[in-house]
Amino acid sequence: MTIAESVKILRTVQQVRQWRLQRLLNGKTVGFIPTMGALHDGHCSLVSQSLKDNDETVVSIFVNPSQFAPHEDLDSYPRTIDSDLSILASKFRSSVKQVDAIFIPKISEMYPSGINLEISKQRGAFVFVKGSSEQLEGVTRPQFFRGVATIVTKLLNVVQPTNIYFGQKDAQQCIVIKNLVKDLLIDTNVRVMPTLRESNGLAMSSRNQYLSPQIKQESSIIYNALKSGESLYYSKNAKVESSEILTQIKTVLNLNPNFKIEYVSINHPETLDEIDYIEPGVGALISLAVLAPKENSDGHARLIDNIILH
Ligand SMILES: Nc1ncnc2c1ncn2[C@@H]1O[C@H](COP(=O)(O)OP(=O)(O)OP(=O)(O)O)[C@@H](O)[C@H]1O
Numbered sequence: 001m002t003i004a005e006s007v008k009i010l011r012t013v014q015q016v017r018q019w020r021l022q023r024l025l026n027g028k029t030v031g032f033i034p035t036m037g038a039l040h041d042g043h044c045s046l047v048s049q050s051l052k053d054n055d056e057t058v059v060s061i062f063v064n065p066s067q068f069a070p071h072e073d074l075d076s077y078p079r080t081i082d083s084d085l086s087i088l089a090s091k092f093r094s095s096v097k098q099v100d101a102i103f104i105p106k107i108s109e110m111y112p113s114g115i116n117l118e119i120s121k122q123r124g125a126f127v128f129v130k131g132s133s134e135q136l137e138g139v140t141r142p143q144f145f146r147g148v149a150t151i152v153t154k155l156l157n158v159v160q161p162t163n164i165y166f167g168q169k170d171a172q173q174c175i176v177i178k179n180l181v182k183d184l185l186i187d188t189n190v191r192v193m194p195t196l197r198e199s200n201g202l203a204m205s206s207r208n209q210y211l212s213p214q215i216k217q218e219s220s221i222i223y224n225a226l227k228s229g230e231s232l233y234y235s236k237n238a239k240v241e242s243s244e245i246l247t248q249i250k251t252v253l254n255l256n257p258n259f260k261i262e263y264v265s266i267n268h269p270e271t272l273d274e275i276d277y278i279e280p281g282v283g284a285l286i287s288l289a290v291l292a293p294k295e296n297s298d299g300h301a302r303l304i305d306n307i308i309l310h
């Protein structure tokens with residue numbers, strides 16, 4: 001069976017709207033997984049959850065230019081559409097339900113007025129996320145939060161899913177989207193699923209394709225560093241200064257000179273505000289970005305990960 005025979009491929013906003021309207025008229029719930037493609041088991045875990053929760057499931061594949069700054073990897077971002085389609089068509093064949101539709105829009109479909117990232121020259125509608133470009137991912141990726149908030153709002157307007165699924169690996173993105181859905185009164189449930197990891201603890205990510213097998217193996221240091229911060233916090237069983245946990249995590253990361261720390265940050269788990277202390281009951285999000293050497297290149301792959309403390 002070809003992909004076109006087993007799954008509906010939707011390419012325009014109009015096609016998605018028609019598809020969705022039919023489900024609405026038939027009283028069907030719809031789960032939605034937005035992705036940038038280069039699918040791996042992390043993405044598939046979101047799809048599996050949606051298949052369990054909803055009558056029908058739609059996945060989008062769109063590498064969103066507006067969340068990349070000019071110095072980032074938009075051009076080299078892995079695009080593996082054929083293998084993505086065969087994963088979505090074949091991987092879930094044995095389960096009771098399968099993916100029903102895949103939305104693969106062109107840039108012009110999602111940005112009918114074009115994309116101009118300089119705010120003063122902005123023509124199209126963009127979503128603003130208060131304060132976010134000055135913190136965390138927003139420091140080194142100034143377009144990131146705004147670009148993600150914009151594309152996810154557009155996708156939500158088109159798909160109008162009952163449930164939308166994201167991965168905990170992109171924890172800051174999840175918090176921004178939860179706030180966006182709440183503040184813009186969007187009628188959907190945001191479901192955040194756990195981070196899927198390789199056997200050595202490395203968080204699965206499309207960008208892991210940039211790494212050599214050796215560096216992939218050594219990347220276990222990232223999760224080990226986070227876990228060592230977590231152990232230190234729980235060993236105290238009390239309020240702890242964030243700086244103490246940060247020092248612990250950075251000390252582990254610095255053991256391997258192949259990995260350069262971009263940031264390690266401790267933030268409030270819901271507001272993302274930086275916090276000086278971690279208090280039991282309130283908890284914290286510890287997130288980080290490190291640069292690891294790319295295979296066969298002088299460049300670096302940027303890897304992110306996080307852990308939640310309670
Ligand atoms: N290891 C993972 N476990 C669970 N969900 C994941 C994992 N990796 C990605 N996701 C989720 O899949 C969705 C689509 O992510 P995306 O297509 O950007 O893949 P990615 O692997 O995160 O790629 P990137 O290398 O760009 O970070 C997001 O909600 C993301 O959080």
Ligand SMILES: CC(C)(CO)[C@@H](O)C(=O)[O-]
Nearest residue numbers: 034035036064148151170
């Ligand atoms: C949510 C998303 C699909 C928006 O482009 C992207 O940021 C991602 O894949 O995590």
Ligand code: BAL
Nearest residue numbers: 036067068144170173
């Ligand atoms: N998964 C997050 C998408 C990005 O890094 O742009």
